[in-house]
Amino acid sequence: MSEITRLPYDVVVIGAGGAGLRAAIEARQQGKKTAIISKSLFGKAHTVMAEGGAAAALGNVSQQDRWQVHFRDTIRGGKFLNDPRMAELHAKEAGERVLELEYWGALFDRTSDGKISQRNFGGHEYPRLAHVGDRTGLELIRTLQQRVVQLQQADAVELGDPDAMLKVFAETTVTELVKDGERIAGAFAYIRESGEFVLFEAPAVILATGGVGKSFKVTSNSWEYTGDGHALALRAGATLLNMEFVQFHPTGMVWPPSVKGILVTESVRGDGGVLRNSNGERFMFGYVPDVFRSHYAESEEEADGWYTDPENNRRPPELLPRDEVARAINTEVKEGRGSPHGGVYLDVSTRMPASEITRRLPSMHHQFRELADVDITAEPMEVGPTCHYVMGGVEVDADTGAAVVPGLFAAGEVAGGMHGSNRLGGNSLSDLLVFGCRSGLGAASYLDGLGSERPTVAEEDLQAAVAAAQAPLQREAGENPYAVHQELQETMNDLVGIIRRGSEIEEALENLAKIRERVANVRSEGGTIYNPGWHLALDLWNMLLVSESIARAALEREESRGGHTRDDFPEMSPEWRKVNLLVSLRDGKVRLRQRPVDPLRPDLLELFEREELAKYLTDAELPAEETAKEDK
Missing domain, CATH: 3.50.50.60 (FAD/NAD(P)-binding domain)
Structure with a gap:
């Protein structure tokens, strides 16, 4: 031994x-x-x-x-x-x-x-x-x-x-x-x-x-x-x-092939970056699910107002949860509106001056300049979904x-x-x-x-x-x-x-x-x-x-x-x-079984509108109408 x-x-x-x-x-x-x-x-x-x-x-x-x-x-x-x-x-x-x-x-x-x-x-x-x-x-x-x-x-x-x-x-x-x-x-x-x-x-x-x-x-x-x-x-x-x-982050590098999948931080979109397809369309407005409709902007003018007034509740659709954005990009590419290398365009250069981009996004600026010969202060990035998190x-x-x-x-x-x-x-x-x-x-x-x-x-x-x-x-x-x-x-x-x-x-x-x-x-x-x-x-x-x-x-x-x-x-x-x-291993084989999800306490349910809860919960799980209220 x-x-x-x-x-x-x-x-x-x-x-x-x-x-x-x-x-x-x-x-x-x-x-x-x-x-x-x-x-x-x-x-x-x-x-x-x-x-x-x-x-x-x-x-x-x-x-x-x-x-x-x-x-x-x-x-x-x-x-x-x-x-x-x-x-x-x-x-x-x-x-x-x-x-x-x-x-x-x-x-x-x-x-x-x-x-x-x-x-x-x-x-x-x-x-x-x-x-x-x-x-x-x-x-x-x-x-x-x-x-x-x-x-x-x-x-x-x-x-x-x-x-x-x-x-x-x-x-x-x-x-x-x-x-x-x-x-x-x-x-x-x-x-x-x-x-x-x-x-x-x-x-x-x-x-x-x-x-x-x-x-x-x-x-x-x-x-x-x-x-x-x-x-x-x-x-x-x-x-x-x-x-x-398994989460597929919506924005990974798609070019060159040697760095395909390397992450493009979500802070690019958080700081004003917009997604466009090969037709130049800001396509995310067409992918807002009904359950999020009241929280996300329906026009570019309304979306732009978010960055000057963050207390406004109508956020840009680029800031939807990652699964929604990843599926939207995947659909655009599959339907022929993708970028030359199989992604879409993420542009922050029209939203911030070059000095602000290099100050707030130094790693992204360096990453694209060195690995893809792209200057993100002057041109868009090509991005697409990449396996990111489980x-x-x-x-x-x-x-x-x-x-x-x-x-x-x-x-x-x-x-x-x-x-x-x-x-x-x-x-x-x-x-x-x-x-x-x-x-x-x-x-x-x-x-x-x-x-x-x-x-x-x-x-x-x-x-x-x-x-x-x-x-x-x-x-x-x-x-x-x-x-x-x-x-x-x-x-x-x-x-x-x-x-x-x-x-x-x-x-x-x-x-x-x-x-x-x-x-x-x-x-x-x-x-x-x-x-x-x-x-x-x-x-x-x-x-x-x-x-x-x-x-x-x-x-x-x-x-x-x-x-x-x-x-x-x-x-x-x-x-x-x-x-x-639940997955377990028995006799060397992967086994699967079901277990109920723990319910939300009534005081936590009250943080949501009843109409929103109805999209996720069964009728038996919904609170009585008089107890559900919007959080102020």
Whole structure:
């Protein structure tokens, strides 16, 4: 058996993005010895790509904004399928978490009177996104990393060792969670540079691994997003919630091919950018759903008034929720009104002077100039939908982040429930702050309840994890993992993409069954010292599990809602609105079952007009007419 380094910890956090760092900071502040495992270099987490801002009802730009309005916008965006408790906690606590970042040193943009500036974003009734130009995610990561360093410096002074209570393990990949009976006992991993195997012995593991985008051909996600946390949770006995809901961000780069899918921040539209088709038409006016009709402008003149008077309730249609904009762009392209490279035009040059664009959108200006030879201060961008975010994830308790497996927690994109069927822009950064903090507290509380009784890892489980990791290197023959990965991506992109049909999803499941047999026999040449082919061979198991989970849930849900659009079931169903789909793994097979959605409390229902509720809820769920009222 290969030599394995054993490292004892109280809490192991898998993922070093915003959710993982915030969880680790909280666990350490609660006195727990904590390890942070980063799949890439520390500081390179995908959170840095979240450019627009963190949504929080601070009321700095619009004094009418408050947590109830933020909650209402979040539920509307998620098409009433959100976990109500998660959405409530998020709306209430996002402001506190953003102010905490400021206290820790985050340098937010400012209003004229010195408050944190907030900008418009799709689906938000008021300017709500606290931002740092279009580099907010980068500032968030910088601030949280600096907080980690501060805690380590304190440990160096008090304990003589900066790594005594909080240590980062960069370029390290977890391949399996290990258990003692039903309880989590640790995480088995390898160091990517050397191939050395490591067992993190810990009774509490927090998953903060992000999303699943690398299962799709066109994605804004970076290479780490192979669904590791989703698959680790499934194999450990946890359940995944509503995996059919995959968000296709409406604006990714479409040219040149080498950068297709790279994100174009929503703040371009929030700051006045407009979408036009190849005929020069501002087409979004024709795609406003009836349920949003009273909130969005019906003419260019009315839309332009929003930017001079944000208190006006008639927002430009470019600021519809992301699922609506993505479907509209997809339709324009399919009907022959797309740009030369298969997208549409996004133009901000007619709305702002060049100096203002380079000040407010420096990353976008640099990105297009360097990668596409386009000067966005003078010409439009070509953009189109790209796989961006998964709303589905590990089923967790809203208050603690706990999964159904004792000792397992999840936060951020890997956790399900918060965003319902579609996430509003800006809610991701505040989500990972709120629930990163809560999962760290939850893990600490769980540990306190264990006392001195800690789980242990059985030797046979450890040997099984080693054997599974080494298998691709020990086969004398087998397929190239890159070829199998390409076919998996094409299957998901073409058959379970932005527009779905039952027959195509069934075809995808047949393809995935064949790919499963091939993944079991992939071969990686070379040894364990930094071997990308070996790394991909192991990641393929995770992507396959996640892909099948998405496909089976998408086939089961016979309606269109949020990030899930069925061509053969084009309408939302009030009956399906009451249904959560839970994925589990039994006997090595992906299983699906239904569970009722938690109802909204009466006081939260009162935030919506009864006419709006009637578009989502069944008659039995509607409140009495005299209790439903418009929020003033």
